[in-house]
Amino acid sequence: MAEEAERCVGVVGAGYVGLTTAACLAHLGHRVRCADIDESKVDRLNRGEVPISEPGLPELVAGGLASGRLRFTTSAAGLRDTDVVFVCVPTPMGERGEADLRALEAVLRELGELLSPGTVLVLKSTVPVGTTARVPALTGRDDLPAVSNPEFLREGFAVRDFLEPDRIVLGGDRGLDRVESLYSALGAPVVRTDPASAELGKYACNAFLALKLSYANELAELCEQVGADVRHVTTTMGMDDRIGPAFLRPGPGWGGSCLPKDVAALRRSARDRGMRFGLLQAAEHTNTGQHERVVRKVQELLTGSPYGSPAGARIGLLGLTFKAGTDDLRDSPALAIAARLAERGAVLTGYDPAVPAAKGGAVADVHVVDDPLLVAKDAAALVVLTEWPEFRELDWAQLAELADRPAVVDTRNLLDADDLARHGFSCRGIGIPTR
Numbered sequence: 001m002a003e004e005a006e007r008c009v010g011v012v013g014a015g016y017v018g019l020t021t022a023a024c025l026a027h028l029g030h031r032v033r034c035a036d037i038d039e040s041k042v043d044r045l046n047r048g049e050v051p052i053s054e055p056g057l058p059e060l061v062a063g064g065l066a067s068g069r070l071r072f073t074t075s076a077a078g079l080r081d082t083d084v085v086f087v088c089v090p091t092p093m094g095e096r097g098e099a100d101l102r103a104l105e106a107v108l109r110e111l112g113e114l115l116s117p118g119t120v121l122v123l124k125s126t127v128p129v130g131t132t133a134r135v136p137a138l139t140g141r142d143d144l145p146a147v148s149n150p151e152f153l154r155e156g157f158a159v160r161d162f163l164e165p166d167r168i169v170l171g172g173d174r175g176l177d178r179v180e181s182l183y184s185a186l187g188a189p190v191v192r193t194d195p196a197s198a199e200l201g202k203y204a205c206n207a208f209l210a211l212k213l214s215y216a217n218e219l220a221e222l223c224e225q226v227g228a229d230v231r232h233v234t235t236t237m238g239m240d241d242r243i244g245p246a247f248l249r250p251g252p253g254w255g256g257s258c259l260p261k262d263v264a265a266l267r268r269s270a271r272d273r274g275m276r277f278g279l280l281q282a283a284e285h286t287n288t289g290q291h292e293r294v295v296r297k298v299q300e301l302l303t304g305s306p307y308g309s310p311a312g313a314r315i316g317l318l319g320l321t322f323k324a325g326t327d328d329l330r331d332s333p334a335l336a337i338a339a340r341l342a343e344r345g346a347v348l349t350g351y352d353p354a355v356p357a358a359k360g361g362a363v364a365d366v367h368v369v370d371d372p373l374l375v376a377k378d379a380a381a382l383v384v385l386t387e388w389p390e391f392r393e394l395d396w397a398q399l400a401e402l403a404d405r406p407a408v409v410d411t412r413n414l415l416d417a418d419d420l421a422r423h424g425f426s427c428r429g430i431g432i433p434t435r
């Protein structure tokens, strides 16, 4: 990388966003110092061990450490001589749906005490409108330009999305050139705007994705009522350029560490300003209803069997993470559905390729195993909750033999229902004709 590209950049938070930002900026030739309060995480990272599952990230971290361009520290003081600092700490859902900004505010107060005049403070965490404008008050400094630079990466594609973004959004009035120059090698389109529009733009995207998904899930329900196939309906929709094919796959409901909390925070922001934003409320309502619809499908499969209901029935769960390609369990619909089944007395065994049994303690209500065959053993029903492609390749003949009853609810429409029927499985998908 050219010598002039080398800048000293600070990153606070070494999670999905912070670690990806730090490793990718080092890859682009910048000198990066990344701080996190989690000592064991920092130790592991300095040894080149990446604690999250993201394709390409271990290689970038190793490369950054080897070149000396990337270093991890537990102390924000390690960021003293940086010239731009990206804040990437969590902004989880608070008790009333609002974004909990305590970690972010603590970091800003700390940075206010140590940064050199002129250091640009970049908020990459997802924050409600008005947060960037509060940076001078929170740092106690008016010589630190503040820029809103929301992040749009998806888990499982973090490195790719960072290095090939659809757009880079920068909101602020000072320091924008310096931040933009860090990304110049990417050649991505840049939206320059005011901080409020940048902050709201991020929520607007996630909320729109959630609306699209709830729409697809409601359509799927109607398809079942009228005998249509939601896959054909959404193909028809997706071929319209104005709609597009993405985010139309029905499923067990939308989850993950971002969509649910961001929809709730946007709704809260609207409510605080006297606006109801009923569309968001409807999308959330549909989403919790979707968990219940899956439980109902399991119940239907058990009706007429000796079990009659989930009470006391062994139910096997295939997939626990909120989507395939990640090991993240935060706000996973699979776990919400597991909780509802457990409430009705089901005995749950679960398998997920990204969740080793050793980590199974983190999954309430579910006995996590390392072998999908164990999930099927004596099961009254199986439920596919995450769209891991390897589930298609399972030996379904053997699963049928192991199960007490060959019955499956496929919430991702992942499996080949004809193939399953050949092995004697009765199968219920979402919004598709029943086998």
Ligand SMILES: NC(=O)c1ccc[n+]([C@@H]2O[C@H](COP(=O)([O-])OP(=O)(O)OC[C@H]3O[C@@H](n4cnc5c(N)ncnc54)[C@H](O)[C@@H]3O)[C@@H](O)[C@H]2O)c1
Binding pocket: 012, 013, 014, 015, 016, 017, 018, 035, 036, 037, 038, 041, 088, 089, 090, 091, 103, 106, 107, 124, 125, 126, 127, 151, 152, 153, 154, 155, 257, 258
């Ligand atoms: N995960 C995603 O896909 C994604 C994508 C876009 C935006 N975001 C947003 O980015 C932000 C971070 O999300 P994430 O998923 O990377 O979080 P994360 O939980 O994966 O990581 C956050 C990191 O910050 C550290 N941290 C917490 N408090 C700290 C402090 N006071 N000082 C230093 N470090 C601290 C934690 O130890 C952790 O390592 C959130 O606002 C989120 O909404 C997340």
Ligand SMILES: O=c1ccn([C@@H]2O[C@H](COP(=O)(O)OP(=O)(O)O[C@H]3O[C@H](CO)[C@@H](O)[C@H](O)[C@H]3O)[C@@H](O)[C@H]2O)c(=O)[nH]1
Binding pocket: 126, 151, 152, 153, 154, 155, 156, 206, 209, 213, 246, 247, 248, 249, 250, 251, 252, 253, 254, 255, 256, 257, 258, 259, 262, 322, 323, 324, 333
């Ligand atoms: O057709 C689809 C697509 C997605 N999902 C579900 O929707 C949820 C969210 O998926 P995805 O958006 O891929 O997950 P994240 O990695 O959380 O990414 C979202 O949240 C991030 C954090 O804000 C943003 O940066 C990303 O742009 C945004 O896509 C998951 O439960 C998916 O299973 C479906 O059910 N059907």
